[in-house]
Amino acid sequence: MPLGLSQKARGIAPSATLAIDAKAKAMRAAGENVIGFAAGEPDFDTPETIRDAMKEALDKGQTRYSPVPGTVELRRAIVEKFKRDNGLTYDISAVLVSNGAKHSLYNAFFALCDEGDEVIIPTPCWVSYPEMVRMVGGVPVFVPAGEKENFVPSAAALAAAITPKTKAFMLTSPSNPNGCVWPKATLQALADLAVQHDFYIISDEIYESLIYGDHAHVSIASLGEAVRARTIVVNGVSKTYAMTGFRIGYAAGPRDVIDAMSNAQSQATSAPNTPAQAAAMRALTMPQACVETMRKAFEERRDAIVAGINQIPGLSCVKPDGAFYVMMNVSALLGKRIGGEPVADCAAFATALLSHAKVAVVPGNAFMAEGYCRLSYAVSMETIREGLQRIEAFVTSLT
Secondary structure (H helix, E strand, O other), X not given: OOOOOOHHHHOOOOOHHHHHHHHHHHHHHOOOOOEEOOOOOOOXXXXXXXXXXXXXXXXXXXXXXXXXXXXXXXXXXXXXXHHHHHOOXXXXXXXXXXXXXXXXXHHHHHHXXXXXOEEEEEEOOOOHHHHHHHHOOOXXXXXXXXXXXXXXXXHHHHHHOOOOOEEEEEEEOOOOXXXXXXXXXXXXXXXXXXXXXOOEEEEEOXXXXXXXXXXXXXXXXXXXXXXXXXXXXEEEOOOOOOXXXXXXXXXXXXXXXXXXXXXXXXXXXXXXXXXXXXXXHHHHHOOOHXXXXXXHHHHHHHHHHHHHHHOOOOOEXXXXXXXXXXXXXXXXXXOOEEOOEEOOOHHHHHHHHHHHHOEEOEEXXXXXXXXXXXXXXXXXXXXXXXXXXXXXXXXXXXX
């Protein structure tokens, strides 16, 4: 048999978000002054008490393998977190700790999907959802929703996407890339469909603490026992506590699904980082004032970046209700030129913006949203102001 990559490997696209962030960092390393709105990573320092917990774990010699599902202490803290924050009651055996929420999601797709099984994904969507589904042999089925719907599909659109091959629904609220928060009524409609048609819901709730205005997070698993029995709730510590590099995520759900996810993890990666689990336990059990401090800062940044984008001629955006992303509508500028170069689509816009204005954004086609670019406002207010000035100058230079 000839050498070569597998068909699955050849079919997987690299993460556009990470690729653009890497390019921006390389430009900075080469001495260029680049403003980065690409990566979804809080710019705050990890709270000191969390860092101390990891140091203490190291000093105590907690450097060996933990049980594959995670330490008993951390899983107990997660059980208490679900009860406290989401009104959900789980046994410790229904909780699995993984190497980041991204790993939890992959474990869930792997445990649920056979070849050809369909997973419904509302769009715009995070870049990794469709690729993960394809990696395990599943088929992503997209349900688009635009600005008029605040990027949340209607109950009728959700129902129309269901087929006999539907195995799961990928829910994310608050959303990456657009910051939309699903109304409780729409969540209830989805829950009813899942029960009626008997499919799973994978609920990515990693941004649950970052919600603004009068909105509140509702975990779909809290809407009744029937939907809870079909829901895998995924969360983690990366966004809420500025712990992206610790790589600790977790999932809770039906015991048979969690067991299958744990079995897969045992063969692929074994247990997550042991001292990082001690840090995550501290994060979940400490006083949560720092979480509110960061949330307020993100809300102020959201207001600033939304106001700034909407005052630039040719650009617009909808104010997001959660997370730390905004979808900038660039469709009115497509077809213009800069320095003789055509700006034919959002990818060309993002490329030209980085080359000419030294501002990194992610083109919307990475999220199934042509005509948009995603900006992360997990950066300082000073960076937002400077970035907006550069974007305005770039837009003004288009002919």
